[in-house]
Amino acid sequence: MNVPKSLRTRTAEAVADRRVVQAVQLASWRKVDQRREALAKLKHAEELSERAAQIRQHTLENLPRYLGQFVERVTALGATVHLAADAAAACRIITDIAVTRGLKLAVKSKSMTSEEVHLNDALAAAGVRVVETDLGEFIVQIDHDRPSHIVTPIIHKDRKQVAQALVRELGCAYTEDPTELTMLARRYLRDIFRRCDLGITGVNFAVAETGTICLCTNEGNGRMTVTRPRVHVALLGIEKVIPRMADLGVLLKLLSRSATGQPMGVYTTLVTGPPRPDDVDGPQELHVVLMDNGRSDILAGPLREVLRCIRCGACLNACPVYRSVGGHAYNSVYPGPIGSLLTPLLYGPQHDELPRASSLCGACKLACPVQIDIPELLVRLRAGARRRQPLAKRVLLRGWSWAMRLPWVYRLGQKLMRAALPGGNDWISRGMGPLKDWTIARDLPRPPALSFRRLWKEGLDDER
């Protein structure tokens, strides 16, 4: 039987993979610095972030109203709205759209929501070929790999691996020159764009007052995906809606700066309904798939604020855990600090370990443009799953908490600890029992013979 690896095993293996760790560290730090510089140049960055958090929180607290408004507007514009209760429903709706219309070749611009529901697999099973058109996602696809970051999916690959994948797939002469490789991929994808009949996108923001969907991309592939094919399907989580067009300005100012340090993404595409009769091009049909997939439950629970997330990925870059293990160790479409919250909430208790893999250093909270208190929410998830924590830990913590309520037991514990760590050496390099896991990573100093309370009792108290 194939027993899934524990998170500890996965992290231990990941930190030992120097090639991946180096690639991730280099790219993440670069983005941390770029983000900081970009925000430093922005006037009133702090106030904007405050405002963005308010907009997102306000939306969540009034979600039925804004969703209703969005659906009404976008329907009036001529789009077809589908409601998907879960991942299976979303996949079924989209495959049905493709199959009933005889659509065979789909282009997709980068969409985390589609990754969340494993849409590509569903479409492939229905005989629809899907081609990822974001360069990073394209490389993931041709390498049969998984994205390891929500914004930069191939952050774990170095230049050589990227070159090998592209050269193999495109059948060109070996080169590691990024420009050359990009041009080769572009030529390949242009041909796909010419022949495709279905375009699938996610949605960065859906504006309720106008029924507009907003897509942010850097490569122009998003805009081609929504204009070339004859059918456009936009898949969005129900939390992606925002009230007004004015709110979009606030969020866009923060999104790209937080994600990549750019003042603005290269292409910001606003789609307000399918083409009107006097438009010369564009798809014949626009389908909007509004997906719940667990979001209503999150919304009704104590971790609602996690749904403010605008998927900028800043918390991943800022996180020392993410930088140390990369994205794959999370075993989830959503890695990093936000992933450690979203994954158990969306996919269930088999991911309960994730919130525990954090030192709660708070770098994610500082980086978050919509001010999600990620460490606080991680602790709440730990609390919610305490009964499913390992028995040894539960016994240890219960016992420890009990001991700490009785000073004599506490003092006895200090004595026992010194007795268990016999003298002669001031440091222990190979601990036994509960100390074993400590000394895997570092030595342990032997506690001095006199604790502070003994020092106090034996003279420090009486000096004055």
Add this chain to the structure above:
Amino acid sequence: MEAALFVTCLTDTFYPRVGEAVVRVLRHFGCRVRFPAAQTCCGQPAYNSGFHAEAAALVRRMIAVFEGCERVVTPSASCATMVKRHGPELLADDPPAHEAARRLADKTFEFATFLQHELRVDIAAHLKFDEPVTFHYPCHARGIYSLDDLQGWLAGGNGQEVRAPARPDLCCGFGGMFAVEFPELSGAMLGDKLAELAATGAQLVVCSEAACGLQMAGGARRRGLPLRFKHLAECLAESLGLMEAQP
């Protein structure tokens, strides 16, 4: 002025010298120091692990232990955060206890901020170093004191150079139970942190957090790095001639 010392369980057990330094420095600046002997732990390990009933019981204990003390001073910013922020949160559904936790929060101070704000001590003016120093800014100091505060305190230093690490607020990888639940990961974070400190070329690291100190000193020893870690209170006590300098 009277101050009750909350020494914290880690400092009590592993770093009694830090407790002694805090007492001597506070006395030097005119405080009468009490040490309520019934104190144990603030409950932070239980809180962080999600064992909130256990943590709440320890918060109630803290309230009782320090009842009647005018001010509580602790050498740990993370334990101060536990008392000041999470204590009241944990008792939110018991109004009288919540109020008591609030009172404890209001009268609890981290050591350096107590010197600066309550005793009006110019820390920088009293600090002397014999060698270049670097420092660690503990993650849980956020909300207690800023990185600028810390750099300001160290800036005196007898003209010795303060060599800031490239990323002074990088986490040391301790994180409570995290350190033993994911030791390989915690160790990787520790390795990155120590590399940052070692790259400064300074060997003396001012680290005013027992838990981070335990992690980093143990990591430095394991890796054979010549780094030494001292709490700001020890540095001050030595500078003021209140304690013998320890190599």
